[in-house]
Amino acid sequence: xxxxxxxxERLVRERVAQFASQVARxxxxxxxxxxxxPLRLKNGLYLQLHxxxxxxxxxxxxxxxxxxxxxxxxxxxxxxxxxxFTTRTNLQFNWSKLKDVPTVLGLLADVExxxxxxxxxxxxxxxxxxFAGVAHDEIEDPRPIAELIRQxxxxxxxxxWLGRKFKIAVSGATHDRAVVKxxxxxxxxxxxxxxxxxxxxxxxxxxxxxxxxxxxxxxxFLPREDLLAYLEAVLRVYNLxxxxxxxxxxxxxxxVHELGIEALxxxxxxxxxxxxxxRVNADPQEQARIAAYFAPPAYEDLPEVSRxxxxxQIRDPELARFVEHNLFxxxxxxxxxxxISLKPIGGTPGDITSEQMRAVxxxxxxxxxxxxxxxxxxxxxxxxxxxxxxAEVYEALKAHDLATAxxxxxxxxISCPGLDYCSLATARSIPIAQVLSHHFADPEKQxxxxxxxxxxxxxxxxxxxxxVGNIGILGLEKKGVxxxxxxxxxxxxxxxxxxxxxxxxxxxxxxxxxxxxxxxVYLAERQQGETxxxxxxxxxxxxxxxxxxxxxxVAA
Amino acid sequence: MAAVKRPPLPVILVANDLLEGDVxxxxxxxxxxxxxxxxxxxxDAAAQALEAFAAREFLHARVVGATLVDVELRDGAPVPRxxxxxxxxxxxxTRPDLGKQADFQI
Ligand code: HEM
Ligand code: SF4
Numbered sequence: 165x166x167x168x169x170x171x172x173e174r175l176v177r178e179r180v181a182q183f184a185s186q187v188a189r190x191x192x193x194x195x196x197x198x199x200x201x202p203l204r205l206k207n208g209l210y211l212q213l214h215x216x217x218x219x220x221x222x223x224x225x226x227x228x229x230x231x232x233x234x235x236x237x238x239x240x241x242x243x244x245x246x247x248x249f250t251t252r253t254n255l256q257f258n259w260s261k262l263k264d265v266p267t268v269l270g271l272l273a274d275v276e277x278x279x280x281x282x283x284x285x286x287x288x289x290x291x292x293x294x295f296a297g298v299a300h301d302e303i304e305d306p307r308p309i310a311e312l313i314r315q316x317x318x319x320x321x322x323x324x325w326l327g328r329k330f331k332i333a334v335s336g337a338t339h340d341r342a343v344v345k346x347x348x349x350x351x352x353x354x355x356x357x358x359x360x361x362x363x364x365x366x367x368x369x370x371x372x373x374x375x376x377x378x379x380x381x382x383x384x385f386l387p388r389e390d391l392l393a394y395l396e397a398v399l400r401v402y403n404l405x406x407x408x409x410x411x412x413x414x415x416x417x418x419x420v421h422e423l424g425i426e427a428l429x430x431x432x433x434x435x436x437x438x439x440x441x442x443r444v445n446a447d448p449q450e451q452a453r454i455a456a457y458f459a460p461p462a463y464e465d466l467p468e469v470s471r472x473x474x475x476x477q478i479r480d481p482e483l484a485r486f487v488e489h490n491l492f493x494x495x496x497x498x499x500x501x502x503x504i505s506l507k508p509i510g511g512t513p514g515d516i517t518s519e520q521m522r523a524v525x526x527x528x529x530x531x532x533x534x535x536x537x538x539x540x541x542x543x544x545x546x547x548x549x550x551x552x553x554x555a556e557v558y559e560a561l562k563a564h565d566l567a568t569a570x571x572x573x574x575x576x577x578i579s580c581p582g583l584d585y586c587s588l589a590t591a592r593s594i595p596i597a598q599v600l601s602h603h604f605a606d607p608e609k610q611x612x613x614x615x616x617x618x619x620x621x622x623x624x625x626x627x628x629x630x631x632v633g634n635i636g637i638l639g640l641e642k643k644g645v646x647x648x649x650x651x652x653x654x655x656x657x658x659x660x661x662x663x664x665x666x667x668x669x670x671x672x673x674x675x676x677x678x679x680x681x682x683x684x685v686y687l688a689e690r691q692q693g694e695t696x697x698x699x700x701x702x703x704x705x706x707x708x709x710x711x712x713x714x715x716x717x718v719a720a
Numbered sequence: 721m722a723a724v725k726r727p728p729l730p731v732i733l734v735a736n737d738l739l740e741g742d743v744x745x746x747x748x749x750x751x752x753x754x755x756x757x758x759x760x761x762x763x764d765a766a767a768q769a770l771e772a773f774a775a776r777e778f779l780h781a782r783v784v785g786a787t788l789v790d791v792e793l794r795d796g797a798p799v800p801r802x803x804x805x806x807x808x809x810x811x812x813x814t815r816p817d818l819g820k821q822a823d824f825q826i
Contacts, residue, residue, distance in 0.1 A: 191739065193781045211785060213808045214819055216741035244818060259818075263739045512814060583804060584812035592807075594814045644802065 184266035208279025224292035225253035229525035236521035287317035306336035328414035369420030372626035397436035461533035466498020470551035514542030582622025589622035591639025591646035727790035732758035735786035
């Protein structure tokens with residue numbers, strides 16, 4: 165786990181003091197609203213429908229117990245007893261008061277946390293594979309470079325006022341769990357087949373929102389030592405060449421689209437050739453210092469199989485279901501990564517109460533070397549649990565309504581806050597998630613349907629990743645009423661794909677039936693062992709469209 | 721300055737309290753957190769008066785984002801017509817224990 169050095173500590177404290185003075189000047193009237201707005205956004209503070217909302221960075225989704233406990237304290241003392249984990253692995257508090265924010269930032273600084281660059285036109289919080297460091301299919305833990313990028317991009321003077329926000333994701337595994345291709349810039353750790361050396365594949369120009377694009381490969385293999393110099397070249401080219409005339413055309417994805425990847429590559433390579441690499445690249449000692457923080461914990465030598473867990477599963481079929489759905493294969497024998505679902509049936513995806521935060525913090529300390537992860541699917545992970553301890557962890561989770569066995573299943577729904585909280589929303593998304601969750605609640609039914617993702621956004625900004633949902637739902641407004649467009653075939657993984665529209669939007673009450681139709685087509689058409697997305701790829705859009713039309717015709 | 725487009729009458733004035741962020745409603749003599757206390761403007765002159773009040777209060781750094789919201793009257797109390805403003809006046813539809821709906825038992 166990375167620990168702040170004096171430089172990080174001082175920087176964050178100074179930033180808290182600076183924001184406290186900005187708030188004071190806003191309150192006494194010496195800063196106007198227009199002057200204050202970009203300042204508060206730089207500190208993750210939004211104004212939402214009901215209140216201010218504070219967005220707290222969880223760099224590359226890694227948290228430890230002490231931090232989660234502090235978040236619980238803030239939820240209790242300065243908010244309404246809960247928080248919301250987002251698809252960018254940040255935590256949002258929905259009921260912040262401006263006058264309390266400086267105090268809250270101070271409490272965050274006490275546990276090495278902050279809200280810097282969680283908003284505004286700058287390089288945002290870097291996200292990563294949530295199984296980083298523990299996944300069986302990993303070439304290398306991507307968190308040391310995520311941390312390196314975090315340090316490089318934090319308050320980087322040249323990139324503090326970009327044309328638009330800039331999102332970076334990193335992954336070190338063969339299977340993409342970080343939705344790399346939806347980011348402005350993606351870094352994949354790869355092995356050069358010739359030399360066996362590891363280096364980086366760099367992808368650019370991904371994004372969701374109103375004009376979704378899949379990121380394209382800019383550099384197939386970048387030597388390790390050149391990472392920061394190369395990123396600096398990309399950012400500089402974007403900063404100079406990217407459009408600033410139109411907010412909707414200002415993301416890197418539009419530049420890639422308008423210039424073409426070859427032309428962009430030429431510009432970046434030219435810039436890269438001129439950069440003083442020795443100055444920009446991290447020195448190897450510093451890199452080693454950072455990497456040391458992510459050294460594996462003191463694992464024990466354990467057998468591959470846990471008799472204890474196997475016996476417990478025979479006694480308790482619900483535990484067996486949990487083991488089947490919520491465990492992920494660990495690279496270390498005898499250990500597993502346990503995903504804690506924040507998707508109880510009928511709940512708000514990503515919401516967690518302060519009491520649950522404390523319970524999870526206790527479990528992390530007791531069973532997972534004090535470590536936790538936040539996933540882009542709005543769940544939490546205990547990355548280092550002994551198979552022998554799983555039954556106990558499960559019992560403790562159950563006591564706090566955290567043991568829902570549905571990871572990767574149809575009720576593991578991603579949803580943005582939508583019109584219940586968000587001032588940009590065109591429709592509600594949480595109630596849709598809740599209705600669908602109830603609709604598909606039966607565990608046997610979920611098992612039968614298998615792996616499928618539903619992702620819901622309350623407006624075209626796509627914070628709920630609807631474009632890459634196997635089933636995507638987008639809430640819009642049609643003649644003053646909420647209306648939902650449904651897409652199928654989206655895929656966030658290495659087989660990245662954007663979903664295709666089934667037809668016209670339908671009112672909320674028709675959504676469960678429409679999703680039912682889509683699922684029924686899959687169940688009827690699937691071949692042995694096929695998942696939803698595999699069947700879709702084989703049979704195409706037409707059968708889904710035809711089934712949907714029956715609903716759309718009734719709804720129209 | 722060009723004339724600002726106004727929603728259809730009747731309207732109320734809704735804003736966020738600068739310090740708290742809470743949604744507040746202009747009343748006959750200030751602001752209230754209770755939507756039922758909102759002063760209802762039935763004609764252009766009354767709507768203009770609300771706008772003037774909004775501009776003043778914004779300058780004095782008491783509220784932000786003040787906007788006129790069209791309402792209908794139910795049992796004498798103003799209820800926003802559009803779903804967005806209705807949710808803003810009550811609280812999250814998924815959390816009846818939070819927001820105005822809970823604070824004022826509406
Ligand atoms: C204060 C509330 C929020 C505001 C104002 C907001 C605003 C936006 C906007 C304007 C975009 C479109 C960017 C573009 O196309 O250039 C966007 C995209 C996105 N937001 Fe949000 N958002 C909010 C909450 C959230 C939440 C709760 C999440 C996570 C659940 C989230 C995650 C994302 C993601 C993943 C994208 C799409 C990726 C991209 O293209 O950047 N945002 N957001
Ligand atoms: S998708 Fe739209 S409604 Fe949902 S959080 Fe993003 S901006 Fe708000």
